[in-house]
Amino acid sequence: MKSLFTTSALFIFFLLLMAACQTSGPTFSKRGEEYRSAREIAAAKRAARKSGHRKGKYAGGVTGTSKDRTSRTRMPSGNLDREVATVIEAARSYTGVPYRWGGTTRVGMDCSGLLCTSFQSINVDLPRTSDEQSRYGTEVKPKDLREGDLVFFGSSKRNITHVGMVTEVNGPSDVRFIHASTSLGVIENNLYAKHYQKIFVKAVRPPVF
Secondary structure: HHHHHHHHHHHHHHHHHHHHHOOOOOOOOOOOOOOOOHHHHHHHEEEEHHHHHHHHHOOOOOOOOOOEEEEOOOOOOOOOOOOHHHHHHHHHHOOOOOOOOEEEOOOOOOOHHHHHHHHHOOOOOOOOOOOHHHOOOEEEEEHHOOOOEEEEEEEEEOOEEEEEEEEEEEEOOEEEEEEEEEOOEEEEEOOOOHHHHHEEEEEEEEOOO
16 A cells, blocks of 8 residues: 555656646746757857947947047048058057967967067068067157157167057147057057156157058
8 A cells, every 4th residue: 555655656746747847948048038058048148249349349439548548449540541551450450459478369469569460461570579670660759750650668779678559649749559568458548648758768660651
């Protein structure tokens, strides 16, 4: 008798379990939605993020600006020389890439590597180090800076340790340059911000422009 009762109880439990499995909703979908697996949902989220990034990149110009720091991804001005515009566009495509000593890829980039990689977009091979790049071209005065010029920083002309490239000249105290910052990665800043004026050494116009 006891064995029959146990068997009946197990059979009833099994039927209840089957009914629950058949009526429970999908684990990764909301009520009323078509079932999607966790992998499909993750893929959809990645696609949405990429779509949003593309819209933000080209839709409105400046994103996240400040007085001495910008994160601009807009296209270069249409009145620029085509080669200058191409190099600036290439450099800006690396905006946000973290700093990495010796880096020349989207995994990580250093300051001179950013310029080497950007100039390769017009088939120009720059010297690899910032010190060597400071001798590649003709020195120009700050008041004569224009887009595509290289700007150098350090303690003196004999000790250049950092380089960037001018991307916009908006006025006598607003000259934007792109560079690979050790703390913020690839970013654009105002050359006339106090910090950069303290360490600015010289500017050079590459012979290709």
